Amino acid sequence: MIDMEISSEQRQIVDSVQNLLADALPYDRFVPRPTPVPNADRAVFTQFGELGVFGLGLAEASGGVGYSLVEEVLVARECGRFLVSPAVVATMIGVHVAHFAGDRSHAEAMMRGGTPVAPALAFAPAATHFAGKYHLADAEGAEWALLWSEGGLALAHRDSWHGAQNMDSIDSTLTLTRVAVKDIMPPLRVPAANGLWRRAQLLVSAYLTGLAEAALDDSVGYAKVREQFQQPIGAFQAVKHRCADMLTRASVAWNSTIFAALTDQAEGPDADFQAIAAKILASDAAFRNAAVNIQNHGAYGFTGEHHAHLFVKRAHFLDRFGGDATYQKRRMLAANAPSSDAERSSPVDGLAG
Amino acid sequence: MQIEFTSEEMAFRAEARCWLRANVPAGERPIHSDRALDIREFDLEWQRKQFEAGWAGISWPSEYGGRGVSLIEQLIWHEEYARAGAPRAGSCFVGLSHAGPTLIARGTPEQQAFHLPRILRGDTVWCQGFSEPGAGSDLAALGTRAEIDGDELVVNGAKIWTSYAAIADYQELLCRTEAGSRKHSGISWVICPMDTPGIELRPILTMVGPNDFHFCQVFYNDVRIPLANVVGEVNDGWNVANATLGFERGTGFVADQIQNSELVERLIAMARGRCGLDGLSPAIDDGDFASRLAMSRAEMAGVRAMTYATVSRAANANPGPEGSLVKLFFSEASQRLRRLGVDLLGPEALELSSDAGLTTPYLRSYAASIGGGTSDVQRNIIAERVLGLPRAPRP
Ligand SMILES: Cc1cc2nc3c(=O)[nH]c(=O)nc-3n(C[C@H](O)[C@H](O)[C@H](O)COP(=O)(O)OP(=O)(O)OC[C@H]3O[C@@H](n4cnc5c(N)ncnc54)[C@H](O)[C@@H]3O)c2cc1C
Numbered sequence: 001m002i003d004m005e006i007s008s009e010q011r012q013i014v015d016s017v018q019n020l021l022a023d024a025l026p027y028d029r030f031v032p033r034p035t036p037v038p039n040a041d042r043a044v045f046t047q048f049g050e051l052g053v054f055g056l057g058l059a060e061a062s063g064g065v066g067y068s069l070v071e072e073v074l075v076a077r078e079c080g081r082f083l084v085s086p087a088v089v090a091t092m093i094g095v096h097v098a099h100f101a102g103d104r105s106h107a108e109a110m111m112r113g114g115t116p117v118a119p120a121l122a123f124a125p126a127a128t129h130f131a132g133k134y135h136l137a138d139a140e141g142a143e144w145a146l147l148w149s150e151g152g153l154a155l156a157h158r159d160s161w162h163g164a165q166n167m168d169s170i171d172s173t174l175t176l177t178r179v180a181v182k183d184i185m186p187p188l189r190v191p192a193a194n195g196l197w198r199r200a201q202l203l204v205s206a207y208l209t210g211l212a213e214a215a216l217d218d219s220v221g222y223a224k225v226r227e228q229f230q231q232p233i234g235a236f237q238a239v240k241h242r243c244a245d246m247l248t249r250a251s252v253a254w255n256s257t258i259f260a261a262l263t264d265q266a267e268g269p270d271a272d273f274q275a276i277a278a279k280i281l282a283s284d285a286a287f288r289n290a291a292v293n294i295q296n297h298g299a300y301g302f303t304g305e306h307h308a309h310l311f312v313k314r315a316h317f318l319d320r321f322g323g324d325a326t327y328q329k330r331r332m333l334a335a336n337a338p339s340s341d342a343e344r345s346s347p348v349d350g351l352a353g
Numbered sequence: 354m355q356i357e358f359t360s361e362e363m364a365f366r367a368e369a370r371c372w373l374r375a376n377v378p379a380g381e382r383p384i385h386s387d388r389a390l391d392i393r394e395f396d397l398e399w400q401r402k403q404f405e406a407g408w409a410g411i412s413w414p415s416e417y418g419g420r421g422v423s424l425i426e427q428l429i430w431h432e433e434y435a436r437a438g439a440p441r442a443g444s445c446f447v448g449l450s451h452a453g454p455t456l457i458a459r460g461t462p463e464q465q466a467f468h469l470p471r472i473l474r475g476d477t478v479w480c481q482g483f484s485e486p487g488a489g490s491d492l493a494a495l496g497t498r499a500e501i502d503g504d505e506l507v508v509n510g511a512k513i514w515t516s517y518a519a520i521a522d523y524q525e526l527l528c529r530t531e532a533g534s535r536k537h538s539g540i541s542w543v544i545c546p547m548d549t550p551g552i553e554l555r556p557i558l559t560m561v562g563p564n565d566f567h568f569c570q571v572f573y574n575d576v577r578i579p580l581a582n583v584v585g586e587v588n589d590g591w592n593v594a595n596a597t598l599g600f601e602r603g604t605g606f607v608a609d610q611i612q613n614s615e616l617v618e619r620l621i622a623m624a625r626g627r628c629g630l631d632g633l634s635p636a637i638d639d640g641d642f643a644s645r646l647a648m649s650r651a652e653m654a655g656v657r658a659m660t661y662a663t664v665s666r667a668a669n670a671n672p673g674p675e676g677s678l679v680k681l682f683f684s685e686a687s688q689r690l691r692r693l694g695v696d697l698l699g700p701e702a703l704e705l706s707s708d709a710g711l712t713t714p715y716l717r718s719y720a721a722s723i724g725g726g727t728s729d730v731q732r733n734i735i736a737e738r739v740l741g742l743p744r745a746p747r748p
Contacts, residue, residue, distance in 0.1 A: 034556075035563045123700045135703055168705035170712055172563040176703055228491040236745070238729045294560075294719050298489050298727060299514045299568075302560055302720045309560030312719070316695075316703060326641060326696065 004258055006074070013056075013067070014074050020044070020051060021082040027307045030083070036172040036304060041085040042116050042141050048088065049113025054095050057199070062099055063108055069199050073261045076203040077254070080210020080286075081217075083310050085174065086317055087138045089207050090119040090146040093200045097146070097153050100196060101188040106155075115143035120156070120179075122149055125323035129184045130154045136161070136177040137317050146200075147181060148322045153196055154189035156181050171313035172304075195264070198275040201322055202261050205275075205282035208318050209253040212285035215293035215311045216246040222297055239296055246289045253278070253285035270338035280328045286315040356661065358425070365422070366429045369408075373437035376402055382440040393478060393520040396443040400475030409473045410449065412604065417457050417465065418473050424668050427604040428660070435611035444517040448472040448479035450605055452525050454597040455542070459585040464544065468523070480521035482512040482545065482571060483594070489514075490730050492527075493536045493591065497573065499528040499543065501580065501587075506530070506543060508551075508576040514724075518554055518569035521547050526578075527594060530587050542590035544582040551576035561716045562705055603663030603676060606683065610660060613687050614653040616694065621646050623709075624697055636697055645693050652686040659683075674738040681731040684721035691718035 006014070024044045030036065048054060057072040058064025072092055079088050091110055094117035098107035109115045120134040127149045136145050145161065147154040161179040169176035190196045220243055223234030233239045260274035268274070290311035294301035301308045319325055358366070378399055383391040403409045411430050413419020422430070442449055453472045456465050471477040488494040497510030508528055515524065524545040531539030545552075551574045556566040585593035624637035624646060636642050659679045666675070694711040695702035705712050722728040736742045 032558050032563075035558065121700065121703070133700075135700055167703075167707075168562075170703050170705050170716070227487075228489060228494070236729065238732065291719070295722060295727070299484070299720075299723055302723055304558035304560050304563075304565070309716075309719075312560075320700065320703070324696075324699075326639060329641065 004255065004262070010071060010074055013071055014078060016051060017053065017075050017078045020047060021078060021084065025082050025084060027083070030173055030307045030310060032304050038140065038175045039085050039138070039173045042087065042138070045088070045091070045113035045116055047113070049111060053088070054091055054113060055111035056092070058095060058099060058107075058111070063104065063111065064095075068265055069202065069261050070258070070265065072199070073202055073206040073257060076206035077210040077213070077257075080207035080314075080318075081214040083173075083211075083214070083307065083314060085138045086119050086207065086314070086321065087116045087142060089203050089318075089321075090117040092203055093117070093153065093196075094144055094146050094155055096196055096199065097155050097190050098188055100190045100194065101155075103188055106188070110144075116141060117144040117146050117155065118142035119317070119321045120145040120147045120181075121317070121320040122147070122323075124149075125327055126150055130156070130186055130189070131182055131184045132180070134179055134181060135167075135320075136164075136179055137321075138174050139164075139177045139179075140175050145179070145181075147186070148197070148200065150192060151185070152190050152192040152194065153200060154183075154186040156183065156186050160186070170316060171310065173310065174313070174317065195271065197322070198260075198264050198271055201275045201279050202257055202264065204318055204321050205253070205257040205260070205278040208279075208282035208286040208315065209250065209257055211311045211314055211318070212246070212250040212253055212282070212289040215286075215289040215308070216243065216250050218308065219243050219246060219289075219293045219296040226297075233296070242292050242296060246292055249281075249285035249289060253282040256281045268338075270336070273332075273335040273338055276328055276332045276335055279322070280325060280332060283315065283319045283325050283328070286311065286318070290315055358429070362425055362429060365426050366433060369430050369433040370437070372406060372408065373433055373439055376406065377437045377439045378402075382443065390520065393444055395440070396445050397475040397478065399440055400442075400445045400449075400473075402475075404474050409475075410453065412450075413453060413457065413469075413473070417453075417469050424604060424664050428607055428664050431604055431607035432611050435608040435615065439608070441608065444478045444480075444520055445472075445475070447481045447517070447521075447525070448477060448523075451481060451597060452479040452523070455525065455584060455593060458596045459542075459593050461581075461584075463581075464584060468544070477522040478517060478520055480515050480518045480524045480547070482515050482518075482524040482526040484514045485511060486513050486570075490727060493540075495527055495529065495540065497526075497528040498532070499530050499541060499578075500532075501530065502577075504580045506541075506578045506580055506583070508543075508545070508573040508578060510573050512571040512573075514557070514568045515571050516568045518547070518571050519556055519566065523547060524571070525594075527590055530583075530590075534588070537591040539588050540590035540594075541587050542584045542593040543578055544584060545576070545578055549576050549578060559717075560719065561713060603660055603667050603679065606679075607660055609687075610653070610656050610683060613683075613690055614657065616690060617646070617650045617653050620690075620694055620697055621650070627697070627699075642693075642697060645689070645696075649686070649690045649693060652682075653690070656683050656686060674734050677726075677731040677734040677739070680725070681728055681735065684728060687721055688718045691715040 052065040055064035056067050057069050060066035076089055095107050095110045118136045118139040120136050123133040128151045130147045145156045147156050163180050165178040167176045223239050224232050226233050256278040260278040263274045264271045294308045300306055410419030412427050415421030485495050499506040499508045526543045526545040530541040553572040555570040557568050559565045559567045625635050627636050629636040629639050695715045698709050698711050701707040702712055737744050
């Protein structure tokens with residue numbers, strides 16, 4: 001059976017997250033007063049924890065909510081839409097890393113939202129171990145960093161961040177810290193073979209998709225109300241067609257991400273392939289929609305008063321998390337193509353049976 | 354047809370190169386921040402230096418104090434200017450390339466005698482008050498009012514996106530002097546001293562950085578300006594504003610173009626020198642980077658050829674709407690190039706002030722397809738005025 005529709009139960013999860021975000025983290029938290037400041041999103045992490053955001057995909061027996069990757073993907077997408085600190089995604093993944101590494105108490109603390117995890121963007125994502133240079137995003141107040149390389153995923157406690165150096169961030173709402181990690185193999189880690197990296201990759205893709213979708217919503221909203229030459233600019237074919245292209249890209253990104261998540265759930269042999277394709281498409285959609293959204297807003301879109309620029313800047317961060325587009329494209333060619341003989345012989349039913 | 358420089362032009366190039374190499378300011382141009390005065394002083398100081406050596410107003414006729422050189426020599430000057438790494442005109446741009454030429458074309462002898470030397474000498478900064486919250490692409494929809502009261506204008510309304518308004522002495526202000534007039538008629542071009550009572554500024558942050566207050570919203574509350582400050586006829590401002598649009602006839606952005614050509618070469622060198630993803634082979638071995646670098650190199654060569662063609666046409670005839678072709682192609686090609694720069698830089702691109710200095714100009718490049726008429730507007734001009742395609746229906 002193929003069902004890529006959101007169920008009513010999943011809709012409820014999305015709605016409750018949307019309600020919390022709309023209430024606690026509206027875009028106007030980014031209005032410069034008079035200059036922008038780093039975000040304070042981690043203040044609502046415990047509320048996320050209470051809502052079950054961080055343990056969503058972990059089995060109930062392990063202290064989680066008992067849903068799957070698909071529900072996590074739905075939530076990560078909303079976080080992208082609301083430009084929530086990407087530490088939310090790293091924390092969602094961090095819970096799984098701690099769990100697989102057998103550290104139940106740290107996994108539980110992360111699920112409660114009390115110990116945020118900062119995404120660590122590797123300078124050399126192709127390394128097969130974890131030692132090396134990283135950029136941490138939003139590390140202030142974080143307890144852990146989520147390291148990601150071809151070796152898999154690992155958690156580095158803040159005590160193990162060496163030579164931390166705060167840099168001027170391209171995104172003033174997101175602090176940027178350079179650190180070095182010396183552990184080749186930190187104790188809390190999950191090897192790549194485990195496949196957890198796919199879950200991480202799809203949460204990142206979902207966040208990127210959320211950026212692309214929010215940029216689209218902004219553009220469509222503005223194109224209906226902004227008037228030039230006595231008509232809404234959305235009446236001009238140039239603007240209208242750009243919006244149509246934005247939806248097309250966002251839709252490709254979303255469907256690829258959810259398709260990859262379902263393939264992963266079904267333990268399809270092409271799970272790697274799909275996870276790589278999803279990241280490439282989501283990243284492309286985020287970058288291009290973000291740029292077009294600025295263009296559609298004219299000079300207003302170029303200001304620091306509108307949040308349009310943050311879609312571009314967040315795309316740069318998330319693109320690097322787990323390896324940027326150049327790296328993903330190389331992996332795309334190296335991955336095995338989905339074989340046609342498997343023909344998806346009802347893997348879901350197979351699993352159930 | 355030929356592309357060869359005369360011996361006089363080559364001598365001019367040598368002279369320009371020699372002076373520029375020796376005199377280009379050493380320090381970085383400060384960014385436009387809360388310490389806005391730094392940037393004003395920096396730009397004016399550089400203008401004064403050029404003035405003292407006789408290079409100010411390269412495109413201005415000599416009877417108005419300019420250098421009065423030919424179009425080809427202007428082109429050469431801008432090329433050498435960029436190659437020497439000279440700072441952009443910045444806050445002096447509007448005075449030198451727009452307000453000054455407008456006064457030359459349409460100003461009274463008194464207006465010319467007062468303002469032109471001050472612009473050239475590096476005494477005054479001008480800004481451009483054209484766009485309004487409701488009038489961007491549709492500039493003729495502007496609604497800032499100016500009522501004539503005796504020998505004064507009384508201005509009320511608001512402008513927006515006025516670059517360098519916070520450090521400018523004068524503004525070229527377009528306002529509606531005939532109540533209820535339609536569109537292009539009833540507008541006047543006014544010299545507005547920025548210290549006139551009733552003017553208030555609201556600095557606006559750009560997306561470039563946390564201190565980049567590049568432009569302002571400008572509010573006018575019963576601002577009284579002498580009627581003698583109107584340039585050209587009252588109600589003829591639309592024509593006055595357009596009188597100088599082709600003043601430099603294609604040479605105005607040559608320095609930016611050359612800078613981008615040099616950037617391509619720098620990025621190629623960087624891609625040869627830096628290791629790519631595997632940490633072993635240089636980034637240029639990556640097929641995608643190699644292809645984008647090659648394309649950017651070709652595109653910048655194309656931009657230069659377009660500019661030469663524009664200048665050659667302009668030497669014989671008034672420039673037409675063809676300038677939009679260069680603007681459209683250049684702004685989008687430079688955006689691709691700037692993006693390539695940060696992609697090549699990799700992790701450090703997230704650092705706003707990395708040593709490579711590629712991130713800030715990358716962010717700034719988002720404005721290239723908006724400021725000075727958006728790419729959509731350029732396409733409309735090309736389609737309707739160059740190609741003669743039917744105009745879109747207007748309500
Ligand atoms: C960095 C920067 C500096 C600037 N400095 C100055 C300055 O010093 N002085 C000054 O006066 N102005 C300045 N401007 C303003 C600039 O001239 C305007 O931004 C520009 O004209 C576009 O107007 P707008 O921003 O209102 O966008 P809008 O006109 O609202 O455009 C919004 C979107 O609609 C599209 N659109 C509008 N009309 C059409 C159409 N007919 N067909 C198809 N698409 C259309 C546009 O292309 C754009 O994508 C500056 C702008 C920038 C970005």
